[in-house]
Amino acid sequence: MIAVRDHRVRSGEIELAVRERGEGHRPTVVLVHGYPDTSAVWDEVAERLAGRFRVLAYDVRGAGASTTPEDPDGYGIEALLGDLAAVLDAVGGDAPVHLVGHDWGSVQGWAAVTDGPAGRPFAGRIASFTSISGPDWRHVAEWARRETTGAGPARERVRRAGRVLDQARRSAYMPLLAAPGTGEVLARVVTATFARGLKRAEGGEPRTGHPAPTLARDARAGLGLYRANLRRLPAGGATAQVPVQLIVPTRDRYATPDVLLSARGHADPLYVRRVAAGHWVARTHPDRVAHWITEFVDHLAGGPDTPDLARARAAGRPGGEYAGRLVVVTGAGGGIGRATAHAFAAEGASVVVADIDEGAAKRVADEISGAGRGPDAGGGVGSGGASRAGVAHPYGVDVADAEAMERFADYVTEHFGVPDVVVNNAGIGVAGPLLETGEADWARIRAVNLDGVYRGCRLFGARMVERGEGGHLVNVASMAAYAPGTDVAAYSATKAAVLRFSECLRLELADAGVGVSAICPGVIDTGLPRRARYVGVSADTADELREGAAKVFARRGYPPERVARAILGAVRRDRALVPVAPEAHLALALDRLAPPLSRAVGRMVGRTRDRYRDRLAP
Structure with a gap:
């Protein structure tokens, strides 16, 4: 004393x-x-x-x-x-x-x-x-x-x-x-x-x-x-x-x-x-x-x-809402992740752009910094263009690799400090009957979609709690988390797990001032449909299914920039669950108020997809 x-x-x-x-x-x-x-x-x-x-x-x-x-x-x-x-x-x-x-x-x-x-x-x-x-x-x-x-x-x-x-x-x-x-x-x-x-x-x-x-x-x-x-x-x-x-x-x-x-x-x-x-x-x-x-x-x-x-x-400088704050986005080489990185940078944040494709991460980081603006650079983030010049750092990492994620978290903390916001967005798609889904496909989608979210939350969440200044973890799930359907059992299982994982973690970290939000987008025009793996069909049929799905998503015309805005809003208002797009809101309402009707819609969509697939079969 x-x-x-x-x-x-x-x-x-x-x-x-x-x-x-x-x-x-x-x-x-x-x-x-x-x-x-x-x-x-x-x-x-x-x-x-x-x-x-x-x-x-x-x-x-x-x-x-x-x-x-x-x-x-x-x-x-x-x-x-x-x-x-x-x-x-x-x-x-x-x-x-x-x-x-x-x-x-x-x-x-x-x-x-x-x-x-x-x-x-x-x-x-x-x-x-x-x-x-x-x-x-x-x-x-x-x-x-x-x-x-x-x-x-x-x-x-x-x-x-x-x-x-x-x-x-x-x-x-x-x-x-x-x-x-x-x-x-x-x-x-x-x-x-x-x-x-x-x-x-x-x-x-x-x-x-x-x-x-x-x-x-x-x-x-x-x-x-x-x-x-x-x-x-x-x-x-x-x-x-x-x-x-x-x-x-x-x-x-x-x-x-x-x-x-x-x-x-x-x-x-x-x-x-x-x-x-x-x-x-x-x-x-x-x-x-x-x-x-x-x-x-x-x-x-x-x-x-x-x-x-x-x-x-x-x-302390005048600027965007996130001036001086550090944001980490995984799966930021394209789609929702890219749009989210741009959106946070436009609000003044320094962004760590992480992706399994290090080249894609570097391109997005260059777009944000103004060093390599693409052909759509004339528009703002809301129109699909690059954000105003900001600060971004690329990093190549596979979220399914536990040791690589440990190194990633250490690197970010050592070079830039503890993040204020982490967006766990990296994900893959697997479609087709569960009985045709092999162990390797099941293990991979779980490792990326669920284990990657777990690692991002555990590694960065622990640092946020230790720092004592609060923070926010954003986990990108999908409307598939609560909208049952055929041929998406593996994908939906991982997204449903992410949703419930996020809800539980939110309760755990509340006293530490760390918010947790689950984002459940609907049909969003991203590159995911073209990268999805289809099981139980030939390679040619899988290619045609990917192309058909991509056209459906493109015709829907709901851009990833709107999901990015929803993510910023979720952090700002500390929201637990954020459906994005009308179909995601409708699916959530059906799941809560009329589960039998929700399953009926899933069966109807599945039959339509089956008829389309049958027409493609040789």
Whole structure:
């Protein structure tokens, strides 16, 4: 246990309680808490930082051991920043400090480091800022205007408006806390439910100091934060004057990732870190928070630019939804995999393009990077063309080879880091009567379609869990998973297994913040029909069956780019099961509501295929 030194610092009429850890000659980190906490919320993080830094944490006015202003409205941003300045004057030392803020501590931190009047007194006094779950309200206002007024297709405008409404719903408590009478009632509710809510919703165990013994007073006095600031945006500019690190808890009940990421474009550099945690991430994931602060501060002092830092910096730049994130796609040499790789790259992701055909993987990677755009390069991803120039890395791998997949996962992790999204898309087709399906065909389709998915999930999923930042696994199955038919028993069995495997794995990984989605496409115009293996027929008949199936899929005209968009939507909304194309939705409805009718449709389709095959027989 590192020794704690207590200080009392005067800020006008207020006396602030400051706690100091670590040796005085080290770089100083200042931790500022939010509502309804005290500086004790930082204890776990402060203990971990104190071995490397001098750490200051103080109770803000009206909280913990600090005194309360006589004026109930004496909680304006200017007053809060005056307290921060007083702490720096008294015990901050001569060198610029590294500021870390959570909740309201982060809100005031933004005011201190941006170029408005409130931030001018701190010029040269703050070396960096780490923001956790407390955005700059000017950034939020700009984001909301952009989301609700921007041009685009109707579906996209509705989606953007939905994001704003989601944040409005999460923020509905704020005007209630600011309202006279109602605020006092809610403060009592906060006092009564805080410890239980912290444990149930976020897994944070109550311990000595948090919740604080002064919680009832703190919750009541802290209403002034809302009453003094809710309708006031800080004056002046909103551009940060120091490097900023943004820690985004993806399960925060009060702030969506979108609203926290409104800081993009307002800080350069901006480092974005995601963690599968709730609002009180400093309590539930102190190792992760302390590690990120240490890595960030060390780098600014001349330390190494690690792969994680490089990705965090890329994620902070304005751009697509997946800027700075790493996506792995198997079976990406063509069809759905190629379209998915392009779609993620168009949203800013770095993509590892994996395929059993290394040449095909390289061609797709070149398309994405702009080095080898094909004849359809004039169109966007949605029209079948190459995406705008992005970052892609090809890799040749057979997902059925266990050792090769181990090497693949090691290679990706060593060279690029742990993926944020893995799309297990590689698959093959085998058609024909089960009684004509030999052991080799059965083993191969199982090894690719099912074992390949298992390996992709196990190898990369374990790394996602260990990293602790969440992630998403996408497994491409098929409507054949729930639509019975003749001559597809082997193929359907593997796809049904992928679907149930995905549903079970989703439950297993939920607590780690790793989502799992199963995608079930219908009749999609890809190269799969021409590559399918037909058993029980001659080679010439198999060729004609492949050609006939390819024509049917082409006439259907449902492009793989629409499946790619569905995959991005599944990751965005963390959907468990995503049928793609009308026939896939219809087949799912029949399977759930009218199984006999589903089987009847399968028999009818099988008879039609049998008649066509009989006409081809010599």
